Amino acid sequence: xxxxxxxxxxxxxxxxxxxxxxxxxxxxxxxxxxxxxxxxxxxxxxxxxxxxxxxxxxxxxxxxxxxxxxxxxxxxxxxxxxxxxxxxxxxxxxxxxxxxxxxxxxxxxxxxxxxxxxxxxxxxxxxxxxxxxxxxxxxxxxxxxxxxxxxxxxxxxxxxxxxxxxxxxxxxxxxxxxxxxxxxxxxxxxxxxxxxxxxxxxxxxxxxxxxxxxxxxxxxxxxxxxxxxxxxxxxxxxxxxxxxxxxxxxxxxxxxxxxxxxxxxxxxxxxxxxxxxxxxxxxxxxxxxxxxxxxxxxxxxxxxxxxxxxxxxxxxxxxxxxxxxxxxxxxxxxxxxxxxxxxxxxxxxxxxxxxxxxxxxxxxxxxxxxxxxxxxxxxxxxxxxxxxxxxxxxxxxxxxxxxxxxxxxxxxxxxxxxxxxxxxxxxxxxxxxxxxxxxxxxxxxxxxxxxxxxxxxxxxxxxxxxxxxxxxxxxxxxxxxxxxxxxxxx
Amino acid sequence: xxxxxxxxxxxxxxxxxxxxxxxxxxxxxxxxxxxxxxxxxxxxxxxxxxxxxxxxxxxxxxxxxxxxxxxxxxxxxxxxxxxxxxxxxxxxxxxxxxxxx
Numbered sequence: 001x002x003x004x005x006x007x008x009x010x011x012x013x014x015x016x017x018x019x020x021x022x023x024x025x026x027x028x029x030x031x032x033x034x035x036x037x038x039x040x041x042x043x044x045x046x047x048x049x050x051x052x053x054x055x056x057x058x059x060x061x062x063x064x065x066x067x068x069x070x071x072x073x074x075x076x077x078x079x080x081x082x083x084x085x086x087x088x089x090x091x092x093x094x095x096x097x098x099x100x101x102x103x104x105x106x107x108x109x110x111x112x113x114x115x116x117x118x119x120x121x122x123x124x125x126x127x128x129x130x131x132x133x134x135x136x137x138x139x140x141x142x143x144x145x146x147x148x149x150x151x152x153x154x155x156x157x158x159x160x161x162x163x164x165x166x167x168x169x170x171x172x173x174x175x176x177x178x179x180x181x182x183x184x185x186x187x188x189x190x191x192x193x194x195x196x197x198x199x200x201x202x203x204x205x206x207x208x209x210x211x212x213x214x215x216x217x218x219x220x221x222x223x224x225x226x227x228x229x230x231x232x233x234x235x236x237x238x239x240x241x242x243x244x245x246x247x248x249x250x251x252x253x254x255x256x257x258x259x260x261x262x263x264x265x266x267x268x269x270x271x272x273x274x275x276x277x278x279x280x281x282x283x284x285x286x287x288x289x290x291x292x293x294x295x296x297x298x299x300x301x302x303x304x305x306x307x308x309x310x311x312x313x314x315x316x317x318x319x320x321x322x323x324x325x326x327x328x329x330x331x332x333x334x335x336x337x338x339x340x341x342x343x344x345x346x347x348x349x350x351x352x353x354x355x356x357x358x359x360x361x362x363x364x365x366x367x368x369x370x371x372x373x374x375x376x377x378x379x380x381x382x383x384x385x386x387x388x389x390x391x392x393x394x395x396x397x398x399x400x401x402x403x404x405x406x407x408x409x410x411x412x413x414x415x416x417x418x419x420x421x422x423x424x425x426x427x428x429x430x431x432x433x434x435x436x437x438x439x440x441x442x443x444x445x446x447x448x449x450x451x452x453x454x455x456x457x458x459x460x461x462x463x464x465x466x467x468x469x470x471x472x473x474x475x476x477x478x479x480x481x482x483x484x485x486x487x488x489x490x
Numbered sequence: 491x492x493x494x495x496x497x498x499x500x501x502x503x504x505x506x507x508x509x510x511x512x513x514x515x516x517x518x519x520x521x522x523x524x525x526x527x528x529x530x531x532x533x534x535x536x537x538x539x540x541x542x543x544x545x546x547x548x549x550x551x552x553x554x555x556x557x558x559x560x561x562x563x564x565x566x567x568x569x570x571x572x573x574x575x576x577x578x579x580x581x582x583x584x585x586x587x588x589x590x591x
Contacts, residue, residue, distance in 0.1 A: 103567060103571075195551050238557035239552075239557075307534040307537050308534075311534055327576075327586055337587050337589060338589060339512060341587055343509075343514035344514055346513040347515065355513065355519065356527065359511060360531075362508075363507045363527070373534065375547055377537060380545075381548040382545050382547065385551060417526055417529075434551025459551075
């Protein structure tokens with residue numbers, strides 16, 4: 001008999017609906033798991049046990065009074081850059097140490113209205129900049145499958161918490177792969193929704209034209225449920241799209257008959273780990289066995305995506321992070337005059353990766369360089385979008401690896417930022433094109449590290465990629481595997 | 491400050507850019523960032539090999555235009571709520587260094 005913390009969101013919701021367990025029992029099991037294993041994993045920055053239990057009691061009382069909302073009493077962990085009123089929101093940065101969120105992000109307000117219990121804050125690379133969570137100013141997060149390996153990033157705490165059963169599910173954010181890559185590294189499911197599908201209000205901005213919020217979960221059905229709960233037009237985010245939100249979970253099921261899945265020839269390249277490639281090709285074959293037709297496609301400008309991204313994302317970040325000046329919130333280091341105060345505050349408050357990106361972003365926007373870098377990158381971004389538009393004339397969704405390798409050891413890529421950046425080569429094009437993509441577990445390396453299958457869909461066709469992911473998942477055992485590492489070390 | 495052209499070398503004046511970003515850098519940080527940034531800029535210059543003359547730039551991948559709302563007063567956060575995270579405040583105001591003698 002598994003403990004309640006090991007359940008998926010939908011399995012726990014079924015038990016709650018049948019009164020087979022209470023939200024308080026569910027939250028107690030999750031808190032006990034955090035107590036037991038998070039010393040090794042380090043997924044949580046803060047856990048508010050008292051508040052979580054109070055929220056659970058309120059959910060149980062509501063249910064007793066006849067409330068049957070599907071997510072009532074479900075405990076979730078939240079990435080530390082989404083504002084939850086009254087909780088800390090540090091973004092993994094010293095510059096926001098002690099900051100307490102004055103309001104709820106829209107996704108949080110929606111989940112709160114759905115009766116969700118907020119457990120606490122999960123770790124991340126500072127301001128979501130990184131692919132290993134090693135850039136957190138506060139702590140290291142370990143991969144539950146191998147404690148010597150990174151959990152991926154930037155939503156490393158979100159993925160590790162789900163993999164270690166320290167949350168039923170979590171929210172993360174994805175600017176260039178920050179949900180999908182940690183989901184792949186930790187063997188969970190992660191979704192980057194279409195740009196505009198989910199409101200960004202209350203998400204601390206990194207790169208505003210690329211950021212999206214999405215779920216990290218134990219299976220595809222949970223991702224569909226949570227997407228349905230957070231998606232939709234929001235008057236507080238003018239880039240959120242005014243389009244209907246289908247019942248994603250209700251549409252799951254069936255095989256892949258009639259679907260065409262594209263394999264981009266440019267993505268199976270040198271530098272792609274042989275075991276990752278084998279797992280992804282086997283997953284494609286499995287999809288064919290489920291009725292899909294496989295077609296070779298071409299995304300010729302994808303090879304420029306990392307270069308485009310590190311211009312556009314850093315440019316936007318340098319502007320977004322200008323707000324941290326020690327006046328209205330956050331760290332303040334006194335100086336001789338305002339300029340000196342800003343300089344000292346930002347020198348003390350930001351870590352190395354954030355400084356590197358602010359400098360790069362400021363440089364590509366500076367006088368005389370803007371056209372050569374920023375404008376050119378925006379034009380190549382158009383070419384990347386056109387590649388996908390052409391590809392989706394030939395297929396309904398695209399299959400690729402999530403990352404060129406499985407999780408790697410701590411410190412392995414810290415000294416060489418460019419190598420770290422190239423780890424996002426398969427996920428970045430999706431953000432640049434504004435489309436949606438799902439990461440689903442598709443096997444293991446010989447070192448028992450999870451591998452992720454990347455299912456990419458056209459704008460607003462989350463229903464298609466969830467259908468593919470669900471059919472694949474139900475036909476394979478990977479999502480049911482649990483890591484042993486944390487228990488072995490306990 | 492001279493305005494460099496597109497054929498400029500990848501040499502970055504890190505201290506000057508840090509000044510633009512209002513961020514002090516220690517000498518050892520400049521020494522570390524210099525080669526890293528030049529390597530990254532060297533990498534992104536591969537975009538130069540593409541002809542983008544007639545290509546429209548993409549600012550947002552999913553174009554949304556003219557988003558309006560009714561011009562009416564709506565409640566915001568209370569003054570005390572907004573000030574609660576201020577590192578230094580007095581009488582409901584942020585304190586900043588003196589700029590006028």
